[in-house]
Amino acid sequence: MPRQASSAPPVRGRPRDPRTRAAILVAARDLLERGGLTAVTIEAIAQKAGVSRPTIYRYWPNAPAVAMAAFLEKTGAASAAASPGSALSALRAQLHALADAFAAPAGRSVAAMVAAAQSETELAKAFRNEFIARNRDATWALLERCIADRSIAEPDDMDVTLDLIFGPLFYRLLMGHAPITRGFVDQLLDTVVRARRRRPVQPPAG
Amino acid sequence: MPRQASSAPPVRGRPRDPRTRAAILVAARDLLERGGLTAVTIEAIAQKAGVSRPTIYRYWPNAPAVAMAAFLEKTGAASAAASPGSALSALRAQLHALADAFAAPAGRSVAAMVAAAQSETELAKAFRNEFIARNRDATWALLERCIADRSIAEPDDMDVTLDLIFGPLFYRLLMGHAPITRGFVDQLLDTVVRARRRRPVQPPAG
Amino acid sequence: MPRQASSAPPVRGRPRDPRTRAAILVAARDLLERGGLTAVTIEAIAQKAGVSRPTIYRYWPNAPAVAMAAFLEKTGAASAAASPGSALSALRAQLHALADAFAAPAGRSVAAMVAAAQSETELAKAFRNEFIARNRDATWALLERCIADRSIAEPDDMDVTLDLIFGPLFYRLLMGHAPITRGFVDQLLDTVVRARRRRPVQPPAG
Amino acid sequence: MPRQASSAPPVRGRPRDPRTRAAILVAARDLLERGGLTAVTIEAIAQKAGVSRPTIYRYWPNAPAVAMAAFLEKTGAASAAASPGSALSALRAQLHALADAFAAPAGRSVAAMVAAAQSETELAKAFRNEFIARNRDATWALLERCIADRSIAEPDDMDVTLDLIFGPLFYRLLMGHAPITRGFVDQLLDTVVRARRRRPVQPPAG
DNA sequence: TCGTAAACGAGACGGTACGTCCAGTCTTTTT
DNA sequence: AAAAAGACTGGACGTACCGTCTCGTTTACGA
Known part of the structure; x- marks a missing residue:
């Protein structure tokens, strides 16, 4: 049975900007396609997406995980x-x-x-x-x-x-x-x- | 009188110690089996094989290459x-x-x-x-x-x-x-x- | 109303820990006095100051520069x-x-x-x-x-x-x-x- | 009984090629003038003089010594x-x-x-x-x-x-x-x- | 409306490994 | 013997990322 009545987790604090997540994935996918897995570094993604490194870690635990997310997103x-x-x-x-x-x-x-x-x-x-x-x-x-x-x-x-x-x-x-x-x-x-x-x-x- | 029939270059300088190569490969294989590819770092191989890092680079260009050589050697x-x-x-x-x-x-x-x-x-x-x-x-x-x-x-x-x-x-x-x-x-x-x-x-x- | 008169940059990011800088200089000065300029290596400073090498490079471009800073600090x-x-x-x-x-x-x-x-x-x-x-x-x-x-x-x-x-x-x-x-x-x-x-x-x- | 009257040193083995010494000093002086003291490395001298590194060590104990010799030779x-x-x-x-x-x-x-x-x-x-x-x-x-x-x-x-x-x-x-x-x-x-x-x-x- | 809590950018920091350079030493063969 | 070549250890170099942290700033919501 569903864990909660309908949806709402309390959602305290500033909500995540959906553009952040999108920008990261786009950057990661691009890096992946151009340079293969080794090109997908947190550093490079952050640079390309115009996002800080800690922000990426807030979403995924490491670089390959971002790459995988980016890959699965599109494919x-x-x-x-x-x-x-x-x-x-x-x-x-x-x-x-x-x-x-x-x-x-x-x-x-x-x-x-x-x-x-x-x-x-x-x-x-x-x-x-x-x-x-x-x-x-x-x-x-x-x-x-x-x-x-x-x-x-x-x-x-x-x-x-x-x-x-x-x-x-x-x-x-x-x-x-x-x-x-x-x-x-x-x-x-x-x-x-x-x-x-x-x-x-x-x-x-x- | 020619020193050599055809191929072999005359071997100038101190010859490579075959034990060096062997020690590197043994160490690399061991690391590979224990910790997977990410464990095969030049640093770790050098440590384990009792060999200096530059020596490894004299034989192979990077860590995965050593891993591959080690893998192919045995398998x-x-x-x-x-x-x-x-x-x-x-x-x-x-x-x-x-x-x-x-x-x-x-x-x-x-x-x-x-x-x-x-x-x-x-x-x-x-x-x-x-x-x-x-x-x-x-x-x-x-x-x-x-x-x-x-x-x-x-x-x-x-x-x-x-x-x-x-x-x-x-x-x-x-x-x-x-x-x-x-x-x-x-x-x-x-x-x-x-x-x-x-x-x-x-x-x-x- | 403008935040600043003119000079001071707003201090972005995590501020530098003043103890880090101090520790590096103390270590460098010590090395300089004991072993002369050749003893002042980034490696040794890092060791002695309990600081990572990249951190030193964040402050100074090379070892002699640290030595000079350490020298001028005290003298x-x-x-x-x-x-x-x-x-x-x-x-x-x-x-x-x-x-x-x-x-x-x-x-x-x-x-x-x-x-x-x-x-x-x-x-x-x-x-x-x-x-x-x-x-x-x-x-x-x-x-x-x-x-x-x-x-x-x-x-x-x-x-x-x-x-x-x-x-x-x-x-x-x-x-x-x-x-x-x-x-x-x-x-x-x-x-x-x-x-x-x-x-x-x-x-x-x- | 002494092997020799007085002066002549026995001179066994292959005699030193005077051109070797000269080539080393010329190379060292050149490096010194172009790039200062830090450019005078045994490596670079050997390269430039067309001489092997051990040969240089046979004449001088280290790089600055060669530099000094090269300097004093001319000046x-x-x-x-x-x-x-x-x-x-x-x-x-x-x-x-x-x-x-x-x-x-x-x-x-x-x-x-x-x-x-x-x-x-x-x-x-x-x-x-x-x-x-x-x-x-x-x-x-x-x-x-x-x-x-x-x-x-x-x-x-x-x-x-x-x-x-x-x-x-x-x-x-x-x-x-x-x-x-x-x-x-x-x-x-x-x-x-x-x-x-x-x-x-x-x-x-x- | 005003905290409060999280998102976010920026950068410091300790680490680990990288690949390179050079130093000296040694082990060969060649002269 | 000396010379030449190259293997080898070892130490430091300067760089790249990592993952974590500490800041200041921004943005939404809920009391």
Whole structure:
């Protein structure tokens, strides 16, 4: 049940200026895109946003946290909504969009946030919940529609299926050993579509 | 009479003490395992290795570079050698070993190096060539044996097949949304084994 | 109504803790006296004063500058004030005091600051204005009293007269070829007193 | 039985290349003139002279010592020799030359060496013996000729007389509060010439 | 309307690490 | 042997940010 009657926490003192928060996030996002994670320092954000350093600390605990907030602010997850045609083509469209994003400069920000998430649990959690999970959920929904209309066989484990789709995309994004194209997405989808037609092969006893 | 056949420069001045290099790498690896990438500072390495800071800079340009060298020094790629039984079971064994490594604390080091590789091209190149490529090559060899003995159908694109195996593993390692188990590896292998039985499905025109 | 007449800047930000500045200067002076100029390193000052290195740099640009500030802080110029007896004896007393100071360990600090002033214009200016000029002014005042009461004849050039007094003292201090005694001061004064009785001798045409 | 009659040192091994020593001194002098004492580092000398650092250490114990050697190598003392005309005019000529040197860029090197001599006894000794003493000796000789021909009265203390001449010159060189001109030298000489006509004034008892 | 409480800018401060420079010393090979 | 080259330790340099703090100033609200 909700913790309080309706909304109002007493709100004593001077209220936060919403422009402050916005300016910080804009500055952080800009720094992130230009110079990667290492460019996102509290110092630089403060400078760029015309804000004092303590003010930033009043909102976030450290620089990567600001970077993550800035990243998540802009980067909404793919929407499953309003896709014309079959579920499978909607799924394909969604993943094409993701591939396009990964291939664009914005992809570097995603990679940066993955990197940032490696050193702090808090960031990892935020990234996982706000970015990874959202993407997975949107794709999950479409996958279920595909299963419902028999475009894809019911998989043993939905999570594994999602990993088979997202894993290779992130892998290429982070390693950079090969480009992320729509064709690549198609190949991944083919695999998923065709793999799940029959019951699992039994792994050998030993 | 020429002093040298061709390559080796005549080695002027006092030669480098191999123990110096070794001590640095040992210290760096230790720091990496204990405290992650942020613990690998030149300062700390120098302290731990009983070496002066300038000496470290004589070998590597910055701390992440030392970390990468330390990581790569120890982490040899999986060997395809001398596996008993069928090619498929050898492949499975190899990937089980990788999954075990990823699940163990050592996995954190791998994740750390992936993260490090995001901010410096030089590191990315080293990591890709020395770690990623080696693992792929070892697996590639086994996959070819599998194809030869018909355990797996000839895939359209070997790189994609490798991405389908490694991608999900790295994805779970980096996102931490689900555990990396041998069972997970088996599921990935199943997919690959079963997906490539027929000719590719035609992607839709649009 | 305007907040300020003219000068004082409104004091933005956290004000400097006066104890910080004091601690730095005390530490620097101590180091200077014990080990000479080379002992006055930012590192050592920070250690001794219990202050961080960046804090010192917030006040002064480098170590010799701190040394100079520390030196000038303590070393007030000779005062011409309240000397009993004739102007000439007051002058003699003042210079005896200076000779005593030069002969004492403190003399080494003076020599050190002269040396320091050779390599940096900024230091030279500070030393000239705060130490040299003050001493000259004090002596100048007494000399004028001497001239007024006819103990000393009006010299052609007061600056030269001052150089004739201070020059030899500094010369001995810096070269160390002979001791700086009160007798030496008396000899210098004699020269000045007796030299300036008549109009200048004409230098030869060639 | 002694290996050698008397003089010839055994000269084993590779003989020192005289060009090495020369190159070092030239480089040091050049650095000294361009950048003052702080520019004379072993590193820079080695670079400039095309010589390795240990080689320099084989000749001199540290950088200021090289600087001093380089300085003394070139800067011979004023010669009293072969001056036409009276002893007094010869003296004047000699001091004019010194004033010219002090006023010229070379004066900065002299000042630098005075500064250098403040921090090391060994350097101080060398400078005193090789530069200061030589100048004093040359002037002393001329002063004696002046005394002999009655241009100057016999002073109480020849050292004080020399200090009265050199002191003000060095004082201006080091403090830079006034220019070093030939006219200044003349004023100093006047003082000395006119001061020493009578017996010393008695300093007061107290 | 007038406190009071928080937001905010500014900058001091202790820290930690950076990457560099130079000093001296040593260990090689070359002359 | 001496010379040349370069490895190596060690100390200090001056800088960049960090995260915290202490100020003065501003802005809203609630008594």
